[in-house]
Amino acid sequence: MTAFERVQAARAKGRATSLDFIRRLFDGFLEMHGDRRFGDDRAIIAGLATLGGQPVTVIGIEKGHDARERALRNFGCAAPEGYRKALRQMRLAEKFGRPVVCLIDTSGAQCADGAEERGQGLAIAENLMEMSALRMPIISLLIGEGGSGGALALAVADEVWILENAVYSVISPEGCASILWKDGKRAAEAAEALQMTAQDLLRQGVVDRVLPENDELYDELKRDLADALARLKRLSPTELVNRRYSKYR
Amino acid sequence: MIFKKPKNALESERKDEKAQIIADAPEVEPQAEPLRCPRCLKSVSPTELETTHGVCPLCRNHFPMSPRERIALLADRDTFEERDADVLSANVLNFPDYDKKLAEAREASGEPDAVVTGTCRVAGREVAVFAMNPAFMMGSMGYAVGEKLTRLFELAAERSLPVVGYTASGGARMQEGMTALLQMAKTSAAVRRHGDLGNLYVCVLTDPTTGGVTASFAMQGDIILAEPFARIAFAGPRVIEQTTRRKLPQGFQSAEFLLEHGFVDQIVDRRRQRQYIAELLRLHAREVLQ
Numbered sequence: 067m068t069a070f071e072r073v074q075a076a077r078a079k080g081r082a083t084s085l086d087f088i089r090r091l092f093d094g095f096l097e098m099h100g101d102r103r104f105g106d107d108r109a110i111i112a113g114l115a116t117l118g119g120q121p122v123t124v125i126g127i128e129k130g131h132d133a134r135e136r137a138l139r140n141f142g143c144a145a146p147e148g149y150r151k152a153l154r155q156m157r158l159a160e161k162f163g164r165p166v167v168c169l170i171d172t173s174g175a176q177c178a179d180g181a182e183e184r185g186q187g188l189a190i191a192e193n194l195m196e197m198s199a200l201r202m203p204i205i206s207l208l209i210g211e212g213g214s215g216g217a218l219a220l221a222v223a224d225e226v227w228i229l230e231n232a233v234y235s236v237i238s239p240e241g242c243a244s245i246l247w248k249d250g251k252r253a254a255e256a257a258e259a260l261q262m263t264a265q266d267l268l269r270q271g272v273v274d275r276v277l278p279e280n281d282e283l284y285d286e287l288k289r290d291l292a293d294a295l296a297r298l299k300r301l302s303p304t305e306l307v308n309r310r311y312s313k314y315r
Numbered sequence: 316m317i318f319k320k321p322k323n324a325l326e327s328e329r330k331d332e333k334a335q336i337i338a339d340a341p342e343v344e345p346q347a348e349p350l351r352c353p354r355c356l357k358s359v360s361p362t363e364l365e366t367t368h369g370v371c372p373l374c375r376n377h378f379p380m381s382p383r384e385r386i387a388l389l390a391d392r393d394t395f396e397e398r399d400a401d402v403l404s405a406n407v408l409n410f411p412d413y414d415k416k417l418a419e420a421r422e423a424s425g426e427p428d429a430v431v432t433g434t435c436r437v438a439g440r441e442v443a444v445f446a447m448n449p450a451f452m453m454g455s456m457g458y459a460v461g462e463k464l465t466r467l468f469e470l471a472a473e474r475s476l477p478v479v480g481y482t483a484s485g486g487a488r489m490q491e492g493m494t495a496l497l498q499m500a501k502t503s504a505a506v507r508r509h510g511d512l513g514n515l516y517v518c519v520l521t522d523p524t525t526g527g528v529t530a531s532f533a534m535q536g537d538i539i540l541a542e543p544f545a546r547i548a549f550a551g552p553r554v555i556e557q558t559t560r561r562k563l564p565q566g567f568q569s570a571e572f573l574l575e576h577g578f579v580d581q582i583v584d585r586r587r588q589r590q591y592i593a594e595l596l597r598l599h600a601r602e603v604l605q
Contacts, residue, residue, distance in 0.1 A: 175530075177550040177558045182568060185578055187529035187549035191503065195535055198504035199511070214487070214496060215530045215549075222500045236496040236527075237489045245489070246412075260492050261408050272493045311508070314500045315465070 067231075070254035072263045073239060075231040076210045077173075083142075084111060084126025084169040087209060090284040091291065092117050092124055100151060104184060107148030109140045109176070112155040117167070118292030123159035125152045125220060126169035129210070142211075143176040146189035149219050153193050156200055165203040165295040168220040173238060175216030190219040197222035198314070199307055203298035205291060208232040208264075208273070224298050224310055227275045228264045229283075234272065235262035352376050354544065368585050377522065377542045377585055381424075382431035382446035385481050389444065389589050390435035397433040399466050404428055404459040404491065413490035420452045428459035429484070432467040434476070438593035440600060443471035446481040449523065453485030456528055460488075461498025464532060468505035468516075477515035477599065479592055482533040486526020499531035506535045515599045517592060520547050520570065520579065534578070538595060540588070541570035541579045 067075070075081070088095050092115035100106040112125045129142030152168075159166045175186055197204060197220075206223035212234030221234075228234065237245075239257035244250040267273045277283060298306065349358040354376035364371075368388055369378035380388075386395050406413045421427060429451035435444050445467055447454045464480075471478045487495040510516060518536030522545035529549050533539075541547060548568040556563060566572055573579045583591050597603060 175549070177554055179555060179559060179561070179563060179567065182549060182555065183576055185534075185576070187547075188534040188578060190530035190549070191532070191534035194500050194503035194531055195507045198500065199507050215499065215527055218496055218499060219530075222503075234493065236487050236492055242489050259408065259410050260489070262492070267493065270493060272497065311504050314497060314504055 068254065069257040069260075069263050069266075070239065072231055073211075073233050073253075073257050076233045080131070081210055083131065084128045084171055084209065087169050087207075087284075087287075088115070088124055088126060091288050092122070095124065098151075098155060101147040101154055103150055104147045105145075107140075107145045107151060108138050109142055109144040109172075110148035110152055112151055114164070117288070117295070120292065120295070121162075121164045122295065123155050123164045123166045124169070125155060125166065127172045127217075127220065129171055140176060142172045143174060144172065144216060144219075145176045145178075145181050146184045146186050149175075149189040149193050152220060153189075153196055156197065156202075156204075160200055160202045163202065165205070165299060166200070166223075167291060167295075168204065168206040168223065170206060170208045170212055170217050170220055171210035171232075172213050172216050173211050174213035175219070190215050193219040194222055198310060201303035201307060203295050203301075203306060204310075205294060205298075207287075207291075208234050213238060222310070222314065224306065224313070225275070225294060226273045227277060228267060228273045229277050230264050230279050232264055233257075233262045234267055235260050350378075352378075370585055375543055375584065377544065379449055379483075379522070380585075381450070382426070382448045382481070385446040386431065386433070386435065386444055388585070389437055389479065389592065391437060391439065394436040395433055395444070396435070397431065398470070399432055399463045400427065402428075402459050402462050402466070404457040404488075406490070407458075407494060408490070408492045410490040410492070416452060416490070424448060424451050426451060428463075429454045429456070430460045430463050432463045434470075437479070437589070437596055440593075440596045441474075441476055442596065443467050443474075443476045443478045444480065445478070447483040447521075447528075449483035449485075449521075452488060454483045454523075454528075455485050455488035455495070456498050457488035457491040457495045458498065460484075461495075461501050464502050465505040468502070468509045471514060472505075472509040472512050475512070475514060475601075477517065477596055478509065479517045479519070479596075480532070480536075481519045481521055482524045482528055483521045484524060484526065484528035484533075486528060496527065499527050502532045503535065506532050510535075510537065515596070517595055519583070519588065519592075520573075521545050523548070525549070525551060539579045540581050540583045540591070541573065542585060543570060543582055545570040547573050547579070 095115040097113040130136040130139040204223040206221040208228040239253040242256040243252040264276045352371040355374035432445040520541040525548045
């Protein structure tokens with residue numbers, strides 16, 4: 067597959083979204099709404115669940131499947147209150163000793179006047195800073211599109227995993243082509259140049275693991291997420307934070 | 316003199332730009348080519364701009380400033396010691412035309428990349444300082460910018476120094492791909508560590524501060540100042556207008572807009588910044604707090 071075919075696969079209608087993963091991987095998900103500041107961003111889902119018998123905090127960016135859901139979820143483009151909801155849940159996770167799993171699928175953070183007025187830049191900046199120092203394990207899983215700062219805002223983690231047809235990039239290939247070559251139609255070329263496929267990212271050391279999209283995917287994820295979180299939880303909070311600092315250093 | 320001075324504002328707004336620029340030039344400085352202020356559209360003499368540190372005497376527009384000019388304006392004379400000038404970005408992705416663009420930017424600016432870092436004294440107090448260069452590939456952040464800033468915050472943490480920084484950036488440098496994006500995480504972690512040790516970080520947002528820089532260290536200052544009229548944004552206005560299909564109001568994403576919405580502590584004219592920052596440093600100095 068070419069890089070752009072991977073991008074198209076990551077965006078394809080019918081691809082499993084965060085809610086699908088939440089249903090398949092976790093038991094008894096209890097959704098928690100709102101950032102306690104402004105509102106509840108439906109592009110980000112957060113809550114509590116059980117994984118392998120252990121309580122965990124789950125945060126996912128949700129695109130929705132049909133037109134109605136997609137509109138409700140703003141196509142998976144999160145607003146500042148979405149990132150603040152996620153941060154609030156991560157702080158509670160730290161307080162109550164629950165590891166965090168983040169599911170990422172977004173073309174990017176919401177790009178709108180309201181998002182700017184409520185501090186989109188600040189919301190992402192705070193997540194990056196707070197996640198870097200969170201004294202609880204975090205695993206981020208890229209399940210579809212990983213669009214720039216809007217994806218990174220949930221991907222400062224102890225381990226970053228990616229599905230084989232998911233992508234992660236500093237800018238969309240269309241955006242890159244339109245800025246550099248004034249021609250959004252050269253997106254396929256830009257996708258190649260950006261080296262944004264799972265395989266490229268593994269080679270660059272940006273992700274720790276690529277998961278094949280086969281029938282065993284959910285079983286494998288369920289087992290390996292639980293194992294990895296248990297392993298990370300055995301580290302002292304200081305060791306954990308130092309290790310995370312070195313990972314991004 | 317061939318051209319007479321305009322009698323009034325209306326007359327000075329005529330379309331004949333060339334004539335007007337000459338007409339508005341101060342007679343005492345015939346050798347200095349006048350500049351047109353992009354904000355008030357009046358012409359100002361470069362000599363006068365030098366005395367105002369690049370602030371338009373008519374409308375207070377703040378002209379772009381190089382990192383070394385900024386540091387010179389802040390630092391006590393001859394106290395700046397540059398660090399990590401040898402940290403360079405490379406074309407690791409073999410991205411088309413990046414080598415050429417990087418070489419051109421280096422040639423044009425005489426600088427290796429879009430940030431200058433080091434230590435200096437401000438009214439006698441030692442600080443770690445950084446200043447970004449909006450003219451170097453739009454001040455974009457790639458490996459060199461992220462690494463120099465991270466090293467600066469680490470040095471400041473080790474030596475218990477405050478950090479004073481001037482931001483100006485179009486965001487992450489796309490030619491470096493994910494390496495550029497991950498600089499946001501790296502710098503944020505370093506800012507956090509520096510702050511966790513009780514150290515002060517004062518950030519001055521200058522025109523333009525956008526994208527990945529806004530979404531990382533620009534918004535992480537303990538105290539965030541901004542220059543008048545600076546554009547401060549996450550997403551640029553053109554992208555927002557394309558997405559929402561609505562026209563944005565005048566002054567959207569200006570420093571004044573951000574102040575009104577609670578995202579910056581104060582707007583400080585460039586000519587008052589040194590004194591203002593010196594006072595902030597004094598108020599946070601450990602011997603003052605004890």
